[in-house]
Amino acid sequence: MVSFRSPASHAGHVMKQLQGDTIKSVGTVRNYEQCLTRVAEWAQQERVAGGLKGLTPELAVRYLEQRGEVVGQKTLDMERQAMQAMMTHVTGQLPPGERLPVVKGDHPQTLEARAYTPQQAALIAAAQTERNGLATEIAHAAGLRAHELHTLRRGDERAPDPRPALDSKWRARDGEIYTVQGKGGLVREVLIPSELAARLEATRRDELVRITDRGVHYQSAYDINGGQRWSSSVSSAAERVLGWSTGAHGLRHSYAQERMYELQHNGLSRDAALETVSQEMGHFRPEITETYLR
Numbered sequence: 172m173v174s175f176r177s178p179a180s181h182a183g184h185v186m187k188q189l190q191g192d193t194i195k196s197v198g199t200v201r202n203y204e205q206c207l208t209r210v211a212e213w214a215q216q217e218r219v220a221g222g223l224k225g226l227t228p229e230l231a232v233r234y235l236e237q238r239g240e241v242v243g244q245k246t247l248d249m250e251r252q253a254m255q256a257m258m259t260h261v262t263g264q265l266p267p268g269e270r271l272p273v274v275k276g277d278h279p280q281t282l283e284a285r286a287y288t289p290q291q292a293a294l295i296a297a298a299q300t301e302r303n304g305l306a307t308e309i310a311h312a313a314g315l316r317a318h319e320l321h322t323l324r325r326g327d328e329r330a331p332d333p334r335p336a337l338d339s340k341w342r343a344r345d346g347e348i349y350t351v352q353g354k355g356g357l358v359r360e361v362l363i364p365s366e367l368a369a370r371l372e373a374t375r376r377d378e379l380v381r382i383t384d385r386g387v388h389y390q391s392a393y394d395i396n397g398g399q400r401w402s403s404s405v406s407s408a409a410e411r412v413l414g415w416s417t418g419a420h421g422l423r424h425s426y427a428q429e430r431m432y433e434l435q436h437n438g439l440s441r442d443a444a445l446e447t448v449s450q451e452m453g454h455f456r457p458e459i460t461e462t463y464l465r
Contacts, residue, residue: 310419
């Protein structure tokens with residue numbers, strides 16, 4: 172019998188069996204794995220023999236009924252679908268064609284910004300002007316807030332503020348170090364893939380340009396958009412190519428979810444991955460990172 176050290180590794184093992192022939196979408200695999208990690212945590216707390224592998228339809232319904240008290244219907248439905256896929260194609264607890272019953276949640280559905288898949292983010296960028304599209308690619312790749320695009324500087328031009336930094340920061344990614352100024356004036360390092368960094372440097376201004384966005388003044392070093400103008404462009408482009416939009420902040424959700432997936436598949440525990448992503452995104456609180464994983 173395979174022994175799992177953590178709920179995340181158990182969920183990852185299940186998804187390896189589903190990925191490919193059963194589930195082809197990378198985004199769906201990522202979302203289902205996050206769902207099953209939460210289910211595995213519950214199974215561990217409830218001392219379910221075999222963890223995820225020991226989950227029966229009755230236990231799944233019990234989980235959904237408990238979970239429905241604290242999450243909205245979208246989350247509840249996604250977790251039901253993830254368990255259903257596992258129980259149909261991996262554990263055999265559900266015969267082909269049978270489904271888990273839909274459990275209605277008691278928690279009111281909140282309008283949470285949610286992630287775009289990498290393919291959706293690329294479609295949005297392609298539907299924008301060059302200045303907006305490059306900003307979208309950079310924000311997605313580095314997890315930037317809208318106004319932080321105005322504050323980009325090369326890493327050798329400005330020192331970051333002292334903050335805790337794990338060795339796992341940016342694990343599994345390569346690129347060039349830049350800094351941005353985030354909430355509260357905090358200057359932090361960000362990592363931009365080398366190809367995007369080269370395109371960004373091609374827009375470098377000869378002199379800093381003062382930009383006013385939402386009443387705040389910034390000194391911009393690069394000829395790309397950011398702030399409200401860029402945010403509006405993301406929303407409009409998403410509506411055109413996807414038929415819906417979660418706004419520019421959805422790209423920050425994308426970064427958080429993609430990094431959690433990468434880090435956990437590179438040996439980090441879920442807690443260590445949460446801490447790492449919180450440092451990369453500049454809020455330095457793992458519980459805030461949790462809100463990006465919904």
